[in-house]
Structure formats: C-alpha cells, structure tokens
Amino acid sequence: MKIVLQHLTKKFPARGPVRGRKNREDVIAVNDFDFEIPDGKLIGLLGPSGCGKSTALNLICGLLKPTDGKIFFGEDDVTGLPPENRGVGMVFQNYALY
Known part of the structure; x- marks a missing residue:
C-alpha cells in the first residue's frame, strides 16, 4: 500500500518562559513535509536528533494529529482516523507491556 504525506506539519505549543520575548513561539517539529512511500518498498528515515523523524512516524500511525x-x-x-482504524503498527525503540 502506498503512503503519501502532503504538506504535513506538526506544531507543538512553546513551554516555559522565553527571556526578552512577550510571546512564546510554537515549536515546529515537522514543516510542510511532502513524501511518498511506494507500495512494496522499504524506506528508512534518517536524520539528526530532533529533526522530526519520530514525529512523522507518530503522525502516520495516528498517535499525533497533524x-x-x-x-x-x-x-x-x-x-482524521484514530490509530486503531488505520491498520498499521509501530514498534518503539524502548517498549514495554502495560
């Protein structure tokens, strides 16, 4: 099954005080991301820490809303589908059963 991301963006609200600023700025974790995973292909997301890889995967799985x-x-x-209705799974790097 092909997966397509169109103009995917995820912003998180700023936390904590910011010195010298009246307004806190949102943190943009994924910014206008266009990507296609063709059917039957194995794809890896590579990048430095904090560049949005995990956030993009959480968006695809439905654990976060864009x-x-x-x-x-x-x-x-x-x-708009909840995670349980998407038919995909994800194995976390650090996982546990609750």
Whole structure:
C-alpha cells in the first residue's frame, strides 16, 4: 500500500518562559513535509536528533494529529482516523507491556 504525506506539519505549543520575548513561539517539529512511500518498498528515515523523524512516524500511525496537511494510505485519506482504524503498527525503540 502506498503512503503519501502532503504538506504535513506538526506544531507543538512553546513551554516555559522565553527571556526578552512577550510571546512564546510554537515549536515546529515537522514543516510542510511532502513524501511518498511506494507500495512494496522499504524506506528508512534518517536524520539528526530532533529533526522530526519520530514525529512523522507518530503522525502516520495516528498517535499525533497533524497541525496541517493530509495523510493517505493508498487512495484513502486517513488524516482524521484514530490509530486503531488505520491498520498499521509501530514498534518503539524502548517498549514495554502495560
């Protein structure tokens, strides 16, 4: 199944005080990300710490809701679907059963 990300953006609210500024700025974790994973291909996301790899995967799985943009599985827009209805899974680097 092909996965397409269109203009995917995720912003988190700023935390804590910022010296010398009246307004705190949001943290942009993923910014206008366009990407396609073709059907049947194995893809790796590489980049430095803090560049948005985990956030992008959490958006694809539905664990986070995007601030903007769309996520398609095949021809289906799954942007608003909850994780349990997406039919995908993710194994975390550090995992535990609760």
